[in-house]
Amino acid sequence: MFGYGKMSGCAVAAVSALAEVYPQGTTLNSLQIAESRNLSQPLVAKVLTTLSQHNIVHGTRGPGGGYRLALAPEEVTILEIVEYFEGHRDLSGCPFGPGWCGVGAPCPLHDTLVAMSESTASTLRKTNFAAFVDHPKKPT
Numbered sequence: 001m002f003g004y005g006k007m008s009g010c011a012v013a014a015v016s017a018l019a020e021v022y023p024q025g026t027t028l029n030s031l032q033i034a035e036s037r038n039l040s041q042p043l044v045a046k047v048l049t050t051l052s053q054h055n056i057v058h059g060t061r062g063p064g065g066g067y068r069l070a071l072a073p074e075e076v077t078i079l080e081i082v083e084y085f086e087g088h089r090d091l092s093g094c095p096f097g098p099g100w101c102g103v104g105a106p107c108p109l110h111d112t113l114v115a116m117s118e119s120t121a122s123t124l125r126k127t128n129f130a131a132f133v134d135h136p137k138k139p140t
Contacts, residue, residue: 008085011047013037015081018057019073019132027066047085054084073129079121 017033030048034041048067051057058070069076094101094110101110 005086006043007047008082010037010039010043011051011081011085012078013039014044014047015051015056015069015076015129016132018067018069019076019129020135022069022073022133025068027060027064027068029066032066050084051081056081056084069129073133076129077125078127078129079124082124 014033014037017028017036021028028036030045031041033039033048034044037044048057048059052059052067055070056076057067059065059067094107094113096107100107
């Protein structure tokens with residue numbers, strides 16, 4: 001079944017935080033992002049470095065520095081971010097384990113899991129970060 005790991009989840013959260021403040025041109029540092037999303041600051045910093053290498057975010061060093069989206073939120077899809085960390089791997093995950101599907105007859109859930117994975121990937125491919133622009137912050 002389609003899913004993503006800790007790094008991808010953190011990356012999606014970080015980009016969503018930056019999308020929220022994109023219209024104002026605000027920069028956020030890794031600590032601000034971590035605190036706003038209840039994440040580990042070192043993990044956020046690591047994810048931001050990777051996103052910077054892929055030209056998704058732009059970072060500025062020094063006092064008053066931080067990160068901002070390098071692209072408009074509507075130009076970045078969730079699937080794109082996930083694939084930077086997960087790659088283009090098969091995420092249908094046979095419940096019988098490796099060596100079942102693709103070797104002989106597929107497992108009883110193969111077609112269902114492949115359809116679910118394709119549907120999720122399609123949705124994430126169509127979903128961009130514009131949904132987070134000016135999104136109200138959670139109540140405190």
